Amino acid sequence: AGWLFGRRITNAFNHLNDLSLICRAHQLVQDGYKFMFDDKLVTIWSAPNYCYRCGNIAAVISFNDSNNYEPKLFDAVPDEKRVVPSRVVTPYFFVADPRHREIRYIAFLLKLDNILVVMFYRGT
Numbered sequence: 001a002g003w004l005f006g007r008r009i010t011n012a013f014n015h016l017n018d019l020s021l022i023c024r025a026h027q028l029v030q031d032g033y034k035f036m037f038d039d040k041l042v043t044i045w046s047a048p049n050y051c052y053r054c055g056n057i058a059a060v061i062s063f064n065d066s067n068n069y070e071p072k073l074f075d076a077v078p079d080e081k082r083v084v085p086s087r088v089v090t091p092y093f094f095v096a097d098p099r100h101r102e103i104r105y106i107a108f109l110l111k112l113d114n115i116l117v118v119m120f121y122r123g124t
Contacts, residue, residue, distance in 0.1 A: 007037040014040050023061065032059030032073050049076035 014020065022041045029045040036043070048058035058076075063069045 010037045032057040
């Protein structure tokens with residue numbers, strides 16, 4: 001459920017859409033973020049120690065403007081400090097109609113100056 005692309009396609013897409021950077025998520029990156037293709041694309045992963053077993057760092061990127069951004073890194077809470085909250089599910093959120101078995105992914109595209117931000121939301 002994806003599309004592989006490289007430097008040539010990234011450069012062409014950025015040029016056609018007047019972009020300098022594509023920010024994307026939803027792919028594990030061990031160091032929290034990774035720039036690729038001459039810094040024209042960045043992948044950001046914001047779940048530290050994904051599934052409690054990957055040992056990865058997480059990141060968010062703070063933008064002051066399209067050319068001035070700073071990655072902020074964070075680690076998972078150590079096991080001995082983690083508290084498991086009581087399981088409370090908000091009734092109106094992520095409740096699937098039993099007649100429907102599909103899960104939909106919705107992509108949000110947001111253009112800030114010359115940066116494209118791509119976010120995915122998993123809805124039911």
